[in-house]
Amino acid sequence: MPPVGKDSGVVASEGPAADQTGQSALSADDAPFPLTDVDRWVLSLTDEQFPYHDWQDMTDIIRRNDLSTLKRKPSDLRKYMKWTAETKAEYGSMTNYLLCHRLPHTWGKPPFVPASLVPFEDPSDYRVLINDWPYGLTSDMTHIVVWTRTIIATDNTVGDMTSESRGHVTDFVHRFFIEKLGPGGEDKVLFFKNWVALQSVRALEHIHVIVRDVPPDVLEEWTKELECHRLAN
Template structure:
């Protein structure tokens, strides 16, 4: 198993699905060029940390997030039920530094104000091995799949064969303070770049 943080060839859609289905998320990485851009971006954030940058980008307030996670939804069970239950609790953006997928794959991020309890006893940060995989919270996983199906399949008629999602466990997270899902969509029928951009913009604006 390679532990390099970047790869030189695009990850195929078949590979994407294999890695996600097996939770081998350490195999999903950026290209060397995208990795360099990402590190330069982080280095350029003078005076603010990554959390502050994301909060500014999303126009979210840290006090609200702390209230939701510490007072309103204290337990993992409460968080599991509340996550994605209302469009005011999440926001969708493009990944500015996507992993190295094929050109027809769109890499979205779904940011959640509520911490997503996707894994049980996630202690991956304590282990040297990147392939130490924690147990998945099955109820949370099912809730996410229902949430995405209601938008991508029911509303936009994107078949389940053409999208998948994952959430990195702690060891693989570069931004840990704000929970987020990675949603990958393969656009088979849209070849024109302009049409692709219009479709993605519409999708993000109506992701609810």
């Protein structure tokens, strides 16, 4: 990726970019969440100039824990900024929207009371969903988010997972995703948790799972709503 700055070889747009509907998108200064330097660089690009993350790139980024380099496609980032601003204006917060439309109503409202204090131990405490706003990945990959009402402990520096938390998450990813893919499954699954400073939805715990070459029926099985997520009639 070219360096961010005046010598990047990329000319920033002069005014608010338009999304694919022709409507003006938000400028970087009006972003409804903190933008990284990478985000600002992406906003200077067209979709045609954008370098997609491939599997090797994602593997290297996650291995280095270099999560600030993850990026969305320019048009998707602009849409995400616009949608986030509109959603916060309507619902007051992203948390309110997610609890209303995407996450189990059995969770109630924060502060949550999980069935287990161990992250991802009890199925009623987590919900697996396809990410509505994925990173800019090549077409062989799918971006999944696993939301949980159980606290995932982080350190007090950059907000990265503690070693104990990472162990719980690793066990869950292996049990829920890798084992269900059978032999070679470990070569098709990556996971990470954004540092607190990089999260656009900070009030709800979640991890990211990236999978490749997984058929639609398996994705559907992973993301189906469970009975424990439904309110009793």
